[in-house]
Amino acid sequence: MDSGFYETSWDGAPQGRPAWIDRVSTQGMSCRVDAYRSGASSFTFAGAGQTGIINVNLAWQSVSPATRCDASNWNGEHLFVKVVKSGTMSIEQRGQTTTFGPGDIAVVDPLHTFNESFCEPTRVSILRMPKSALRERGLRHQFAAICCPNPASADVVAVRGFVLNLASLAGHASDALLARLGEQCLDLMDVLVNDRDGPATGRTSAATVLRAKQVIARRIGDPELSVVSLAAELNISISCLTRALKASGLSPMRHAWAMRVEHAAQLLARAPQGAIQDVAYQCGFASAAHFSRAFKERYGMTPREYAASHKTSRGGAARPNVNGSPDSAG
Structure with a gap:
């Protein structure tokens, strides 16, 4: 995922219309501007790990995925979560048109062609997931x-606030923090996209696997980590834990x-000479052997x-152990 920040804008002047349409097309979108009215428009993009953050300010124009476009955005492998901050956005998809106002959320699957219209100055924050x-x-996900x-x-309102907070940090927070927040946002998407009345077995198992992986990653240096302690932290039985993980191989x-x-x-790739035993303990091994x-x-x-080998590849000569003794984990 590209984590670079990109920004472009148009002041709404007629002479700048063709250049604006061209810039929008570079993002895989066809843009049609009202022949009689126009307004200041802009969009920004930033990466947040696997998630893309897009903030748009559009007026008196419509956009849709280009019919012949190779952009990865529109290959059907992403969902777009759109939150209207001000103004009005209308989306037409498969013959149905839905209008969204301030505070409304739309989850759009580009697997089916859609068209968005903005008939007044409108600000929208979008997550591409x-x-x-x-x-x-x-x-x-479909x-x-x-x-x-x-x-x-209330849950939707809380997640909407999280989405808007993440979007507001684009171009300001560090790439590392944006990536962490992006992952947390993905974890919260069940509030927006899941059918609460549908079967829960599949997603429950997948959620168990995800939570187990997260706990293991967090406790990677804990030598006391075990199946028993892992199940206890997840508040599930050992058999439930092992069954869910076994289903995922x-x-x-x-x-x-x-x-x-x-x-x-x-850690070893950047560790100083003589730090091998320290690395072993940091990673939860009870002994260097x-x-x-x-x-x-x-x-x-x-x-x-x-x-x-990594010190050699970096061109740095290995330094002798200051204690004059060999590492205990050869």
Whole structure:
């Protein structure tokens, strides 16, 4: 996901109309501007991990995905969550037109062609979310028509506030923070997209797997992590946990050890000479010897050899151990 910030604008003057239409087309959208009226318009884009943040200010124009467009935005693999901040937005899709005012939310699936019209100055914040991320979370990710979450729901109002807060940080917060907030926003999308009356078994299992992975990642340095403690933290039975993970081809502790070794490799690539034992403990290994065996099984070399190879590739000469003693985890 591109995390760069992009911004473009048009002051609404007639002479700038062709250039504005061209700039919109670079985003895979066809733009039609009212022949008699126009207003200041702009849009910004920023990445938030897997999620894209788009803020638009449009007046007296309509936009739709270009009919012949290779842009990845419109290949049907994303959903667009649109929150109207001011003005009015009308969306026509599959013969039905829905109008949205301030505070309203529209979830649009571009798998079906749509057209948006703005007949007055209108500000909209949009999140572009990959369907793959929603599938991983067991969430609904395909819509035959526009999804309109209930704006009177307290939960919907809370998530709308989170979405708008994330959108307001585009171009201001760090890429790392935006990515974290983007992931949290994906986790909250069940409030907007799931059918509360539909079957819950599939999404419950997927949610269990996701939550288990998140806990394992957070406790990667905890040597006390076990299936028992993991199930207790998730407030589910051990059998429920193992069954959900097994359905996804995972074993709780095998996944934990794999994540620990991968995290150790990242640390070793930039660790100073003599820090191998520290890395072992940071990644939840009870002993340097266990760490060395697990690491060699995964990468085909010892932690010391791996660290040395990365120092060589960076062009830095290995420094001697200041204590004059060899590392204990060869």
